[in-house]
Every structure is written in structure tokens, then in C-alpha cells.
Amino acid sequence: MSSPRPALPSPLRVVNLGLEGFAQDLAAAGVPVVQVDWRPPAGGDPALAGLLARLDARREQIDRANDAAIGRVVDGEPWLVDCVPAGDALGLPARVVLHAGPPLDWARACEPMRAAILCAIRYEGWAADDDAARGLVERGEVHLEPCHHRGAVGPMTGLITRSMPVFVVENRRHGNRAFATINEGLGKVLRFGANDETVVARLHWLAADAGPLLGAALRQAGGIDLRALMAQALRMGDEMHQRNVAASSLLARALMAPLARAEGATPMLERLASFLAGNDQFFLNVAMAAGKAVADPAAGIAKSTLVTVMARNGTDFGIRVSGLDDRWFTAPVLMPLGLYFPGFVADDANPDLGDSTIVETIGLGGGAMAASPAVARFVGAGGVAEAMRVTEEMREIVLAEHPHFRIPALDERGTPVGIDVRRVVETGITPLINTGIAGRKAGTGQIGAGVVRAPLACFVLALEALAETLAP
Amino acid sequence: MSSPRPALPSPLRVVNLGLEGFAQDLAAAGVPVVQVDWRPPAGGDPALAGLLARLDARREQIDRANDAAIGRVVDGEPWLVDCVPAGDALGLPARVVLHAGPPLDWARACEPMRAAILCAIRYEGWAADDDAARGLVERGEVHLEPCHHRGAVGPMTGLITRSMPVFVVENRRHGNRAFATINEGLGKVLRFGANDETVVARLHWLAADAGPLLGAALRQAGGIDLRALMAQALRMGDEMHQRNVAASSLLARALMAPLARAEGATPMLERLASFLAGNDQFFLNVAMAAGKAVADPAAGIAKSTLVTVMARNGTDFGIRVSGLDDRWFTAPVLMPLGLYFPGFVADDANPDLGDSTIVETIGLGGGAMAASPAVARFVGAGGVAEAMRVTEEMREIVLAEHPHFRIPALDERGTPVGIDVRRVVETGITPLINTGIAGRKAGTGQIGAGVVRAPLACFVLALEALAETLAP
Numbered sequence: 001m002s003s004p005r006p007a008l009p010s011p012l013r014v015v016n017l018g019l020e021g022f023a024q025d026l027a028a029a030g031v032p033v034v035q036v037d038w039r040p041p042a043g044g045d046p047a048l049a050g051l052l053a054r055l056d057a058r059r060e061q062i063d064r065a066n067d068a069a070i071g072r073v074v075d076g077e078p079w080l081v082d083c084v085p086a087g088d089a090l091g092l093p094a095r096v097v098l099h100a101g102p103p104l105d106w107a108r109a110c111e112p113m114r115a116a117i118l119c120a121i122r123y124e125g126w127a128a129d130d131d132a133a134r135g136l137v138e139r140g141e142v143h144l145e146p147c148h149h150r151g152a153v154g155p156m157t158g159l160i161t162r163s164m165p166v167f168v169v170e171n172r173r174h175g176n177r178a179f180a181t182i183n184e185g186l187g188k189v190l191r192f193g194a195n196d197e198t199v200v201a202r203l204h205w206l207a208a209d210a211g212p213l214l215g216a217a218l219r220q221a222g223g224i225d226l227r228a229l230m231a232q233a234l235r236m237g238d239e240m241h242q243r244n245v246a247a248s249s250l251l252a253r254a255l256m257a258p259l260a261r262a263e264g265a266t267p268m269l270e271r272l273a274s275f276l277a278g279n280d281q282f283f284l285n286v287a288m289a290a291g292k293a294v295a296d297p298a299a300g301i302a303k304s305t306l307v308t309v310m311a312r313n314g315t316d317f318g319i320r321v322s323g324l325d326d327r328w329f330t331a332p333v334l335m336p337l338g339l340y341f342p343g344f345v346a347d348d349a350n351p352d353l354g355d356s357t358i359v360e361t362i363g364l365g366g367g368a369m370a371a372s373p374a375v376a377r378f379v380g381a382g383g384v385a386e387a388m389r390v391t392e393e394m395r396e397i398v399l400a401e402h403p404h405f406r407i408p409a410l411d412e413r414g415t416p417v418g419i420d421v422r423r424v425v426e427t428g429i430t431p432l433i434n435t436g437i438a439g440r441k442a443g444t445g446q447i448g449a450g451v452v453r454a455p456l457a458c459f460v461l462a463l464e465a466l467a468e469t470l471a472p
Numbered sequence: 473m474s475s476p477r478p479a480l481p482s483p484l485r486v487v488n489l490g491l492e493g494f495a496q497d498l499a500a501a502g503v504p505v506v507q508v509d510w511r512p513p514a515g516g517d518p519a520l521a522g523l524l525a526r527l528d529a530r531r532e533q534i535d536r537a538n539d540a541a542i543g544r545v546v547d548g549e550p551w552l553v554d555c556v557p558a559g560d561a562l563g564l565p566a567r568v569v570l571h572a573g574p575p576l577d578w579a580r581a582c583e584p585m586r587a588a589i590l591c592a593i594r595y596e597g598w599a600a601d602d603d604a605a606r607g608l609v610e611r612g613e614v615h616l617e618p619c620h621h622r623g624a625v626g627p628m629t630g631l632i633t634r635s636m637p638v639f640v641v642e643n644r645r646h647g648n649r650a651f652a653t654i655n656e657g658l659g660k661v662l663r664f665g666a667n668d669e670t671v672v673a674r675l676h677w678l679a680a681d682a683g684p685l686l687g688a689a690l691r692q693a694g695g696i697d698l699r700a701l702m703a704q705a706l707r708m709g710d711e712m713h714q715r716n717v718a719a720s721s722l723l724a725r726a727l728m729a730p731l732a733r734a735e736g737a738t739p740m741l742e743r744l745a746s747f748l749a750g751n752d753q754f755f756l757n758v759a760m761a762a763g764k765a766v767a768d769p770a771a772g773i774a775k776s777t778l779v780t781v782m783a784r785n786g787t788d789f790g791i792r793v794s795g796l797d798d799r800w801f802t803a804p805v806l807m808p809l810g811l812y813f814p815g816f817v818a819d820d821a822n823p824d825l826g827d828s829t830i831v832e833t834i835g836l837g838g839g840a841m842a843a844s845p846a847v848a849r850f851v852g853a854g855g856v857a858e859a860m861r862v863t864e865e866m867r868e869i870v871l872a873e874h875p876h877f878r879i880p881a882l883d884e885r886g887t888p889v890g891i892d893v894r895r896v897v898e899t900g901i902t903p904l905i906n907t908g909i910a911g912r913k914a915g916t917g918q919i920g921a922g923v924v925r926a927p928l929a930c931f932v933l934a935l936e937a938l939a940e941t942l943a944p
């Protein structure tokens with residue numbers, strides 16, 4: 001006699017794997033059910049599952065091989081070292097056209113690919129028109145070959161012929177090199193299958209002027225560290241396929257001085273270009289003047305409680321309020337909290353200093369921390385959560401969200417802008433300010449960077465003055 | 473007789489506002505309690521609460537005034553238009569030193585402020601050394617004044633004297649102008665109270681060379697739209713107080729061609745500089761060559777299932793796998809899904825095309841979408857959640873997280889890198905690729921941008937070949 005089946009636990013609780021129908025039936029019957037989105041490996045294909053099982057039997061060997069392979073990808077040290085004609089760089093002979101992707105027969109090529117191939121043949125002067133060019137390809141007198149077979153890569157149609165200049169990237173970790181053409185820009189360009197005279201004219205300019213000059217500049221510079229530049233660009237919103245604005249700007253800035261040097265420009269231009277390339281905070285002063293320019297017209301509006309100036313002189317923190325003309329309301333500055341350069345500690349710091357808080361006055365700086373998680377390491381625990389928290393907190397004391405300064409990480413919500421004296425006093429939340437930290441001893445210079453609060457007292461004084469202006 | 477008090481509801485549930493002690497007592501007694509962090513307005517100060525109440529009585533008038541004031545802040549159109557000596561721009565006479573913050577008596581100035589003031593006096597030649605300079609200040613023969621009183625702003629000590637060049641920002645919406653000095657860079661600089669000969673020498677260079685050249689370039693350029701530039705930089709991780717790397721790079725790129733023109737550099741340099749400034753995708757080809765350079769050394773490792781190449785020729789999608797040498801595994805390309813330029817629709821699109829997928833092969837592009845929420849609008853609902861979801865999904869099919877390519881929005885977690893043929897076949901998840909879209913008719917060029925999947929079939933073919941290499 002078989003033993004009785006054990007009773008189901010009560011109340012019944014179910015975890016359902018895979019097909020949702022079972023879960024739906026149970027849920028309809030009032031049984032709590034957790035649905036797990038499980039699918040059988042390889043979509044349930046038995047042949048593929050068998051192949052996977054065969055590979056699984058060699059798992060350790062494969063893992064070791066993969067560790068070696070991925071190790072070589074992530075330890076690569078790509079440097080942009082030169083720009084030279086493809087004929088030289090790739091050993092590319094006449095009458096060879098490189099194209100993107102795997103090998104391709106002319107008969108199977110899509111229209112933009114065909115248009116680009118014929119245009120490249122015209123550009124090289126191997127044929128006078130598309131018909132003649134097509135004849136060369138069809139008779140095998142022009143040979144098609146993937147870029148990848150020559151260590152090169154091309155965007156879209158990816159065409160490379162011998163006179164086109166290519167960038168040379170050297171992997172300094174492993175000693176190998178790879179190549180790509182100069183990006184042609186937007187609009188009608190060869191890589192998208194455009195083929196008119198403007199396309200050909202641009203290709204000639206790239207070969208005659210741009211390529212040689214870029215090559216000379218890169219050799220002058222001794223190469224540019226692309227891993228560092230790409231890591232930085234990734235931090236700046238580029239994924240480097242559809243968006244390259246950060247990487248392109250960083251590269252342009254890095255190339256300015258070498259280009260000036262290579263082209264024999266004046267030493268003045270070259271030195272200024274080097275100065276621009278070496279100063280990540282160059283824009284701060286421009287942002288400040290922009291802040292002053294946009295805040296000033298908001299001053300002098302009777303009854304307005306908007307803060308139009310916040311500024312520190314190292315002794316006092318002062319604010320001005322729109323409805324209170326040019327009056328200053330001051331309180332002693334506070335000490336910034338921050339991170340210090342090696343060799344310095346908090347005791348070396350000067351109290352809060354500078355007009356740069358005009359940036360916070362117009363909806364940037366501290367209140368825009370959510371756009372800049374890297375900066376949040378100066379405050380509290382740091383990271384994304386802290387950055388979001390700071391921006392959220394500043395929303396408590398402002399009048400608006402900025403319609404032009406929007407933050408992708410907040411799904412395009414605007415930065416908090418327009419500090420309201422009433423809200424600061426009411427909530428006790430004071431503006432948070434991102435700032436550099438000066439040494440308190442004369443002659444020291446910058447010793448760190450951090451955050452500081454505006455002192456509440458100057459907002460209280462302004463509030464009192466506002467109440468007076470409203471007196472009957 | 474009073475009516476009986478209604479009984480407390482049972483079970484008792486409590487929301488406690490303010491002082492946590494009550495909530496703690498109730499919680500200790502087993503009563504469910506929600507604690508609300510409430511504080512009385514103005515920290516409970518009765519005088520301040522009274523002031524706030526007085527302002528509240530005029531709420532409508534204040535709101536109208538504030539709407540006008542904040543409107544003027546957010547509609548500002550700051551343009552960087554010139555760089556000229558402060559004497560000219562601010563009408564600044566000799567023996568006046570502008571400083572940051574509210575008005576400041578010498579007697580109350582902090583050390584870095586004093587050091588900078590004396591250094592500025594030496595720089596201007598009004599005194600030969602610090603002692604003589606201090607005498608001038610103490611006798612009132614040099615006058616101190618806030619930058620803000622002259623429409624200017626200065627970072628940290630914020631010093632401005634007449635011969636220093638200042639940037640001129642014009643608010644084209646309201647016609648006013650504001651001013652700030654040129655940022656001196658890092659290290660020993662006047663704004664942080666450094667005062668040695670290197671500081672003075674740099675100030676002389678800024679006045680003699682950098683300022684005039686920047687001014688000439690800005691006049692040449694007809695000004696630079698700072699609101700657009702700042703909005704872009706905010707999207708690139710700058711909050712523009714402590715972090716200005718994006719804004720500085722964007723500005724440097726924008727200044728390259730005008731600087732070359734102003735300095736009479738060769739037309740070749742000027743045209744190349746314009747080309748660099750006008751092409752946000754300039755870096756794509758460089759990223760691709762970098763991708764090829766770092767992927768190539770991972771090829772040819774026996775038994776490795778790592779994908780080392782993904783590439784499209786407009787007809788076929790091809791991959792190569794480390795353990796399978798140079799063999800191509802191909803399948804027909806798929807159609808990208810995306811957004812189209814005005815005048816084009818999905819029917820005009822060519823199938824997937826280009827070697828640019830090398831970028832996805834090394835851990836950028838589609839898999840790095842979380843770094844680039846703006847790009848996620850091309851896929852599904854778009855925005856931050858979609859961007860995060862794509863990066864999460866790609867983690868399912870890769871071997872590693874990139875140790876150098878890290879994403880601030882993920883608290884510095886690395887991008888997914890190293891596509892594993894086994895994982896693709898097992899999960900049925902294929903690599904997501906960000907891509908441009910070409911018109912399918914010859915000569916059209918680019919018509920949009922979007923996303924596309926790699927076809928599963930080429931991974932299946934590769935898996936079969938891998939299983940063969942493992943056959944006993």
C-alpha cells in the first residue's frame with residue numbers, strides 16, 4: 001500500500017515558472033502566485049540545447065580561453081598616433097575598394113553600397129563615370145574586399161580606397177594597429193551612399209589638406225591616449241556610436257595646439273591652444289559672467305523675494321534680493337566641507353570665498369548636482385542617490401524649474417532655479433554651493449574642493465527688510 | 473450632559489507629525505505608526521513666523537513680482553561677445569581693486585584675499601612690493617570695491633584690476649552686459665591667494681597675448697551662444713561650478729576656427745578647425761579604429777566563445793569569434809528601427825549597414841546606453857528607464873564589466889563588454905546596436921538614426937562551428 005500524499009501547505013503559495021497561463025488561472029482562483037519569466041535555453045530548440053550541453057562539458061577550458069580573450073579586450077591601450085593615406089597604411093593597391101561588413105558580391109550589394117563603390121572609383125580616377133565604374137567591378141577589374149581584412153573599419157558603406165587618409169590607432173599594450181577614415185560630417189556623404197560632386201570634392205579636401213595636417217599634428221603630439229579620452233566621453237553622455245559630441249570636443253581641444261604647431265601658426269596661438277586644452281575649469285569664469293548677465297535683469301522688481309546675487313568675500317556671505325534694490329544682506333561665511341589635495345587637511349582651509357555662487361543663483365552648480373553625480377562625491381555619501389537628493393532638496397526653496405537647463409538623468413526635468421528668500425527662512429533649507437577651497441595662509445593657492453551652505457542669517461535679514469517694505 | 477466621546481478606531485493606526493518621541497513610544501507599545509518629518513515653519517521662531525505671515529498676506533502681489541523676476545532669469549540669452557581690458561569694459565580707474573563678495577574692509581579681510589590684493593597691486597605696478605602695497609591700501613590710496621558693483625563677477629578672491637582682460641557676456645534678450653576675468657588654470661593662481669612671480673607672469677601673459685587674441689576671435693565669430701552651450705554641457709555631466717570639462721571643451725572647439733582666423737593662420741588650419749567644430753560625430757571613426765585595435769588581440773584564442781567582430785555590409789550581418797580564427801558567420805541583416813529626418817519614413821530606409829558595430833563589440837554603443845539616456849529615445853519608450861533596461865539586458869550576454877569604461881549614473885559600474893556566443897544562443901537575446909540609417913536609394917545619404925538587433929542566426933552558426941572544434 002502506498003503512503004498517503006502529504007497535504008498541500010495552507011495557505012497555498014505558488015511560484016510559476018514559464019508559461020503565464022497557469023499563473024493566470026491560479027490568480028483568478030485567488031491563489032497568491034509569483035510569475036517567473038523563464039524560457040527554456042535556446043528557445044527550447046533541442047539541437048541547439050544539445051550543442052550548448054556539449055560546450056558546457058568543456059566549460060572550464062572555455063572559461064579559461066574567454067578570460068584570456070576578454071582580458072585582452074579590456075586591457076587595450078588605444079592611442080591615436082597618425083593619419084596617412086590608406087595606400088600606405090593598409091598596403092592598399094589601386095583598383096581595390098574596401099567596404100564594411102563581411103565579404104560581399106556585387107550582385108548582392110544594396111543600392112547605397114553600390115552607389116558609394118562607383119563614386120569611390122570615380123573619386124580615384126579609375127573610371128570617368130558610374131557606367132564605366134560598374135563595368136570595372138562587373139569584369140573583376142576592380143576588386144571588393146572587407147575593411148576588416150586589412151585591419152580597418154568603415155562606418156555605414158565603409159568605403160576605403162588608396163588615396164583616402166586613414167587614422168592610425170596603435171594598441172600600445174599589444175603593439176597592433178587599426179585604421180579608419182576621417183568622418184565626413186553630416187548630410188550628403190559617401191558613407192551613406194551619397195555620390196554627387198560635393199561628396200567627391202570633400203574627399204579630395206580630406207586627402208589633400210585635412211589628412212596631412214591631422215597626421216602632422218598627431219605626430220607632433222606623440223599620439224593621444226584614446227582610452228582616457230573615451231572613458232571621459234562616456235562620463236559625458238556619449239555611448240560613442242550614435243552620440244560623439246563629448247569625445248569629438250575633447251579630441252578637438254586636444255588637437256588644437258598640435259595643429260597650430262604643425263601648421264607653423266604663431267607661438268601666441270599655440271600657447272593659448274595649450275592653455276585651453278590644459279584647463280578643465282576654463283569655462284567657470286564664462287559661466288559666471290553668463291550668470292551675472294542673466295541674473296541682473298531680474299533685479300529691482302518691487303515686492304519680489306527672488307535672490308539675484310549670492311557672493312562671498314572670505315569673511316562675509318552677501319545676498320541681494322530683487323525687491324530690495326542694491327542692498328547687501330550679509331552674515332559670516334561658513335567653512336566648506338570637502339576633499340583636500342595631498343598634503344592638506346581641513347584645518348588649512350580658508351572660509352568660503354568668491355562670486356562663483358552666481359552660478360547657483362541661476363540654477364546651476366549645487367542645485368544641478370543630479371546632472372553631475374561625479375561631483376556629488378564631495379557631499380555626504382556621494383554617488384547618484386546623493387546627487388539626486390541635493391537637487392530634490394533645492395527644489396524646496398526655488399520658484400521654478402529651468403526651461404532650458406534640463407537633466408537627462410531626470411528624464412529632461414529642468415534644474416531648480418530662483419531661490420526664494422521666504423522659502424529659505426520657512427524651511428530652514430539653505431542653498432548648497434559647490435566650491436573650490438583656498439588655503440587660509442597667504443600664497444598657498446587651492447587646496448581642495450567641496451560644498452558649503454549659504455548662512456541662514458542673511459536670508460533672515462532680507463526677509464525682515466522685505467516685511468518692512470510691505471508695511472502699510 | 474455631554475455626548476460620549478467616540479471610541480478610537482480599532483486597530484489603532486497613527487500618523488505622527490514632528491517630534492519622534494511620540495512615535496517611538498507608540499511603536500514600542502506595538503501600535504503601527506507612520507512618522508512624518510515635520511518641523512514648524514522658520515524653525516518655530518515666532519518672530520520669523522510672524523514676518524512670513526505678514527508676507528503671506530501680500531502673497532498675490534509677491535507671486536506676480538516673482539513671476540516677472542524669475543521669467544527674466546530663465547529667458548536670458550547670454551552670448552560671449554568679447555574679451556577686453558577691465559579698464560575699458562568696467563570703466564575701472566587706476567588704484568581700484570575689485571574683489572569677490574559683498575563690501576569688505578581691509579581690516580576684516582582673510583589672508584588669501586589680502587595676499588591677492590597686494591599681488592594685484594604689484595602686478596599693476598602701483599607698488600614695488602607687498603609692504604608698499606599694504607601702505608597704499610591702509611592709507612586709502614588704493615580703493616577696494618566689490619566686483620558686483622561694476623557688473624562683474626570673480627571666482628574665489630575674485631580680483632580684477634584695470635589691465636586684466638575680462639570676458640564680455642551680452643544678454644541679448646535684455647541688452648545688459650556682465651564681465652569676468654579669464655580663468656587662470658590650476659595650481660598657484662591669484663584667485664586662490666597665490667602671489668609669487670609665476671602668478672604675476674601669467675597675469676601679464678593673459679593681458680598681453682591671451683586676452684587680445686580671445687577678444688579678436690570672439691569678435692570674428694560674432695559671439696558664441698552660451699545658453700545653448702551651457703544646456704549642452706549640463707547634459708554632459710557639468711554642473712558648471714565644480715565641473716566644467718564639457719563646457720570648456722565645447723567652447724575650445726567653438727573658438728578654434730575664429731582663433732585661427734584672428735591670428736592669420738593658414739586657410740587650411742582654419743577650414744579644418746571649422747570642420748572639427750561642425751561635426752559632433754567626428755570621433756565615431758576614431759572610436760571605431762580604437763575598437764578594432766583593442767578587439768584584434770582577442771582573436772585566435774582556441775576554445776574562446778568571445779565575439780571579436782560584428783559588421784554589416786547592407787546585405788549580410790557577419791560575426792567573427794575568437795576561437796574560430798578568421799571565419800565569418802553571416803545572416804541577412806535586419807532593418808533598423810528609428811527616428812527619421814523630416815521628409816523620410818521607414819520605407820525609405822536601407823537595411824543595417826557598416827563596421828561601426830565594432831563599438832558594441834568593445835563595450836560601448838548600445839550596451840552603454842545607460843550612459844546616454846538622450847540616445848535611448850530611439851528605442852522603445854526612451855528616457856532613463858529604457859536606457860538602464862538596455863544596459864541591463866546586455867549584461868545577460870557578456871563576459872565582463874569594463875574596468876575602464878564606467879558609468880556615473882550606475883554609481884561607476886562598468887559597461888557590459890565581451891559578447892559570448894553561448895549566452896546569445898542560450899538566452900535568445902541578441903546584441904542591440906545603435907546605428908545611423910541610410911536611404912535605400914542610391915545618392916540619398918543619411919535619413920535617420922535608430923537601433924537594430926544582430927540576427928540570431930549568425931550566432932547559431934558560430935555555436936555549431938564551436939561545437940565541431942570541440943569534437944573528440
